Amino acid sequence: MNIVITSQELPGINDGGGIGVYVLSWAEMLHNQGHNVRIVTLDPGKAVNLNQFPMKVDLIQTDPHFGHGALAYSYALYQHIRRLTHELHWDLIEFPDYLGEGYFTIKAKRLRGEFSGTVLRVHGHMSLELCDTINQEIPQQDRLLTYHMERYAMQYCDVLSVPARDLETQYRQFIDRNIIVTRHPLPHLPKTPLSRENEAVYEESDPILLYVGRLEYRKGVDLLIKAAIMLWEQGTSFQLWLIGKDTLYQHESYQKLLERLIPSIYRTRVRFVGGVARDQLYEFYRQATAVVFPSRFENWPNVCLEAMALGCPIIASKAGGMREMLAHGAGILINPEHTPSFAMAIDHILKDTNVRNELANSAQQALAQLTIDPNKILEQVVNTTVPPAVSVDVHHWPKVSVLIEERLKDVDDALHKTMESLHQSGYPDLEIVPIRANPFTTLDEWCPQGSVHGEFVLWLQAGERVTGSFLTDAVSILQRHLDIDAVYPMVTVAGQSDSCYVVSEGNVEQILLPAGSLIRPVLRYDTWVQHIPENLVMHPDDSTAIWRLMIQLIKSGMVAEMIPVLGVENVKGATMPFMRRLWWEADDELFGHAGRNLAIWTSKMCDETSLLAKDSGEFQDFLHYLGRHILHYLPKGVASRVKKVVKRFTR
Known part of the structure; x- marks a missing residue:
């Protein structure tokens, strides 16, 4: 098979975390099975050695026309995949759920019919939205747009897969579709367990409880410290070593928050190691009496697999994939939110050598059960039924009524530019309907419905220019997708032709953002006439009429989607007083x-x-x-x- 796997992070290129490790392991496994595999990742902006990989790796840069990082990468990835499909037919293209990398590509297949015959898969690692929810982050608007990208990609990809059933349960709370469970390939793990020769010295020195992972609220490090304090207060003596980089929690250092949790008399028992290189990490595992992973939720963590391979006794949260990794006695599973039982598990594993040895042996046996057959996973993914696209009769193009607001002083020149762009679009059946600028007192005074005869309606202001195949794309999409009431393109703003603006689909709160005034929709005539605001008197300079219409339509339950094409140039948004x-x-x-x-x-x-x-x-x-x-x-x-x-x- 010909397979593309994408990820913004990749070990040896731009490092990153578990997603990059998974992508490299999965790509190498498929390559060794004889498949033609290609990885696409973010260009780190520095010289890198691509010859270190057995498969071809493409580096791409984010699109400079977008101010939003996730959009900029997703659009650049979409354009790169389009170029790849001109070279070769690809059987499978896989994206991570995180940051919605596949957003534009999946949207292009769903709406425009691109990438026919290619299965677009999104594989679950934990979306930014899920991470932020568990981390109690209150998102800013750029993150809300990323959440939308993630949800859209997961909802409309051909195949959505996850490695753990608990992640499937999480996603089913907001995604109504089939989700398949496919295990991750095992990453490069140590071949032999660590020697347990230091067991004999535990009676002479304090045992060491080791945590490995980011210092992050989701990872439950605060819950670990609370359980440790309970044991120290009961007289149990041990050292707690925390390995991992600091993160922000509610706009401040999470490590500082953890330090404040520790009473002064116990601070010498906690060691904040910081980040550690992988080749140095094994020495810490060797010194540890036991390893603990107390996450509030975790997907399929590589650090747990490493600890299993090294024969470390493990205490882990049962919220997430570790419950499946450590099934049948391969580790002690706990609810980290329940401090007494968490503390009891720590006390038990630190004091009983036999328990530690049994857990270490069981962990290695369980690891052998986690190996996968890549061809079986491919068969499961590629054989998923993908509904065929609805065909469109290209011999019949319905009439489109273009409603053009005449509000500029030099209206004749502006109208000429708009008309010229419509003619160059090549759409065969257009009806131009000039409409009055504000104020208006009746609906007919503003836009006489008797002058509109098209099956679809496009809104523009004089001076705005339609580009490329936007009109034919829009009409084709509305003909294929009867569940969609309106579509609108990406736009450039007057005086800012080097920037591309994308208005998020979804709820009214998103449309109310300032970029909502840039929407230039093509919508069904029947939808339009049902929801035009009545008795609305507006200031002559108020240019929010189209925006108000979209808000009214979405409040009424209309479904609108952005299409991944630059469709209108020189758009003029509303000014702040009218916003x-x-x-x-x-x-x-x-x-x-x-x-x-x-x-x-x-x-x-x-x-x-x-x-x-x-x-x-x-x-x-x-x-x-x-x-x-x-x-x-x-x-x-x-x-x-x-x-x-x-x-x-x-x-």
Whole structure:
């Protein structure tokens, strides 16, 4: 088979973690079975030796037109895969779930019919959304977009697979589809276990309990420290060694939080080792009496496999894949949230040599049961039934009514540019319907429905230019997918032709973000006429009419999707005063009363006006709260303006 495997991380190129280790192990296993395998990974921006790999490795750079990192990589990957398919037919292309790498490629197959005959697989490692949820992260807008990319890729890929049944259970909470369980290949592991010659010295010195992994809330290191403190208070003596790099938890060092948990009398018993190179790690395993992995949730951790291969006695959380790795007595499985039973397990394993020896032997036997047959996994993946794409009658193109708002001073020249771009698009049946700019008092005054005869409707402003095959793509998609009511393209903004803007699909909260004013939809006529806002009077300069329509449609349950093509250039978004007015009018239904008040205060502060009570204690308290707790959740552009005002008016 011809197989492409993608990952932003790869050992020997840009390092990374477990995903890269999996990709390299899986690719090598498939290569050794005679398959043609190609890895695509992120270019590290420095010289690397690609000859170290037995298969071909392609390095790609993120697309510079995107300001969002995950989008920039996913789009660059999509374009690279398109080039690869011109060279060769690929039977299977595999993406990780993390960061939604396959988002654009999967969207292109689902909507545009690309990559026909190729199975697009997403394999589960733990999505950013799941990691953030367990880590109690409150996401900013860029992360919400990444979550959407991950969910979309998992929902619409041809095959979604996971290595552990607990991860399958997690994903079924928000993904309604078939999920198959396929084990990971074993990574390169030590061939022989460590010598246990140091067992005899445990009675003469404190035993060592070893943790290996990032210092991260999800990893449960705080739960481990609480269990250790309980034992120390009961008189049990041992050393706790923590190996792993520090991370942030709620915007501060997680290691510092852990250090504050430890009473001063026990601090000499805890050693924060930091990150350790893999070739040095085995010495720590050799010195350890037992190894512990107390994660709140874990997928299929390589560190646990390494400890099993080295014959280390293991205590591990039963939340996740380690429950399957260590089944049938290969380790002590615990609920790390229950401190007394966790402490009891530690005490038991540290004090009983026989238990440790039995666990070490059982772990190695269990490891042998985790080997996989790559051809059986390929058969399971590739033979998954993929529904055929719905065909479109290319001999009949329905009429598209193009509604063009005439709001510019030099409207004739702007209208000419828009009309010229529509003619160059090559769509065979267009109807141009100029519509009035604001204000309007009745619906017919704004856009006479009697002038619209198309089966589909496209909204534009004079001066905006349709590009490429956007119209034919949009109509084809709406004909194939009767469950989709509207589609809209990626766009470039007037004066910013070097940047490409993508508006996330999904709920009204996403469409309400400032980029929502850049949506230029093609939608079904019947959907449009059912939801046009009535009795809406707008300021002559207010350019939010199309945006308001999209919000109304999505509130009414319409399904809209972005298509992976640059479809409209020179788009003019709404200006901030009219954005605020739209948000204000949307207030209670979308944000709730408290959210509306915050939006009002933010708007006032961005204007740096209406600050009559700026010297009051209540207002000063609000400024401090805004600066400490709210700023990092706001979009960057808004946050920078608010920060200036907070600095100016805070006493």
